[in-house]
Amino acid sequence: MSFAEISFTELRAVGKPLNASQNQKDIVVDSLGERVRGDFPILRDGALCYLDTASSAQKPEKVIECMSSLYERGYANIHRGVYDLSASATERYEAVRSLVKDFLSAKSVQEIIFTRGCTEAINLVAYSWGLSNLGAGDEVLTTTLEHHSNFVPWQRICEIRGASFRCVGLDAVGRLDLNDMRSKLSSKTKLVALTHLSNALGVKTPLAEVVAMVREQSDALILLDASQSAAHERLDVQSLGVDFLAFSGHKIYGPSGVGVLYGRREVLEEMPPFLCGGDMIRSVSIEGTEYADLPAKFEAGTPPIAAVIGLGAAIEYLNELSFDAIQEHERALMDLLETAIGEVSGARMLGPAGERKGLVTFTLEGVHPHDLAQFLASKGVAVRAGHHCAQPLMKHLAVSSTTRASLGLYSTESDVRRLAQALEDSLRFFLRR
Ligand SMILES: Cc1ncc(COP(=O)(O)O)c(C=O)c1O
Structure with a gap:
């Protein structure tokens, strides 16, 4: 049988x-x-x-219906128009930011940045924070377990800035080798980028131990790739104790084309913009540009409006279950x-x-x-x-x-x-x- x-x-x-x-x-x-x-x-x-x-992930009707009704009856660009349709689309978009803030137990909506996906969220940190904070003698530590999205951007930024790219090894079955991590952490380590849950093995990072070790041995920032874990467990950025966290909407039953970067406010405040263009400025002149406050500073151009609103429906769906x-x-x-x-x-x-x-x-x-x-x-x-x-x-x-x-x-x-x-x-x- x-x-x-x-x-x-x-x-x-x-x-x-x-x-x-x-x-x-x-x-x-x-x-x-x-x-x-x-x-x-x-x-x-x-x-x-x-x-x-x-x-x-496949999408529940609630997400599909929410996006199609937006396109049928509620769509306009946001943050720009003074007419009702634009004002209500803006309200719905910003309401999702609040929902994500609560979903992640972040302290404020300024800490929630919408991106086009997890990959873009990680690249945002790599190019914005990395280009202005890394140099010769500095090290970025990642792991052999990572999805290329949390590996290649760090390799690239280290290459551009002349910093060292280092990688924590694994045991025979694919668990993080914490002794190796301990030996590679030092005052030179400026950022540790690691996954919460491996997409290839389903193995979970012992995050509490890792965070304690990083804090004890360095002043490094910690970026957590929560692409996989966000669909399976409630994430609380304050108790996780990380500085950045990234995930994609499409893996948590929402639409593709939208992702979230959580960043600790004090860190985000110090970071320069990643993409530049409309909506991320306070004023522009030939002499120079003043950037908008958080979170707009990191949301240049027309954002994925319908995808963000669809992500809100997916989060509501998860909250209900x-x-x-x-x-x-x-x-x-x-x-x-x-x-x-x-x-x-x-x-x-x-x-x-x-x-x-x-x-x-x-x-x-x-x-x-x-x-x-x-x-x-x-x-x-x-x-x-x-x-x-x-x-x-x-x-x-x-x-x-x-x-x-x-x-x-x-x-x-x-x-x-x-x-x-x-x-x-x-x-x-x-x-x-
Ligand atoms: C662990 C992990 N990190 C990052 C990503 C990249 O996500 P996206 O392609 O949605 O940007 C994935 C997607 O498979 C993933 O599983």
Whole structure:
């Protein structure tokens, strides 16, 4: 009997041993995916088995409806017009800033900058702060676990400014090597840029320990890439104790084209603008330009108005569901997912067992990840294959690419079962097993 054919309760028995009350709780929790599925138009007919949420999440009707009604009846440019339509679009845009401030427990709306995505948010810090604060003898410390978005901008800025780019190593399964970090931190370290949750392994950074170590051994600023974690847990920038935090709207069930940079106000105040143009100025003359106050100083040009307003709808949606419920649901499904993949002959899961969050990255002996992903696609199962924009990590793990299945709040037991069945089928197809 294959994994895909056995019942949910039997599946639990295949995985970690659970007592009766845990089993019951998991079954109740699993109903979250079933309950919210109807909120997502693309998932309603059950044809799509979407296991690529770590790449980009599907959108609930609330977000789609909010954006289309804005375009139909409420759209105008913001911060410029004196007519009602522009004033109300401005009000809605700025209301989202307040919502994001509360979502991240930031101290003020001046600390919330809208960007076009996480990548742009990190580049904003690299080019604005980095160009004016880094020089020869300074060091930027990042990690081998990073998405290229939090790696390449720092390499580039260090190259431009003649600073040193350093990288914290990992243990054999991909956890941060804290001893290596300790040995690389010093008074020369000016910024530490690291991920909260790895997009390639699902391994979480022990952030409290890292922040304490950085504060003890240097005066470095800390930038947290929260692209992955923002979809799975409530983030509180004050208790996280970081100076910058970045994420993208599309990974938290909002639209693409919008991201958020949180920056501690005192740090942002000192930073020069990144992009220059309309809306980020107080006055312009041939003799010189005076820049606007925060947050406008960092929002040059017409912003992604509809995307910001759509992001607000996504945050409201998450707030209505609660992160406690989402986490419990995803944790239960993760157990199932790890069990399902572990049952497939020749499958090797990467990353630390039992510590993965939201996704499983794996290889299948004798089958190239791209071929596997294509075969799964032919069965209606959407997963990601490749280097996951984490080539330094792939090199550390001695693989060139992997297959990744990732969960969202709408994922269900049936999605996991369909993946399991398709993996079994792939063995027959590729290996004649
Ligand atoms: C950990 C991590 N950081 C950064 C990014 C970049 O996000 P975006 O492409 O939305 O700018 C991603 C996207 O996959 C990611 O997973």
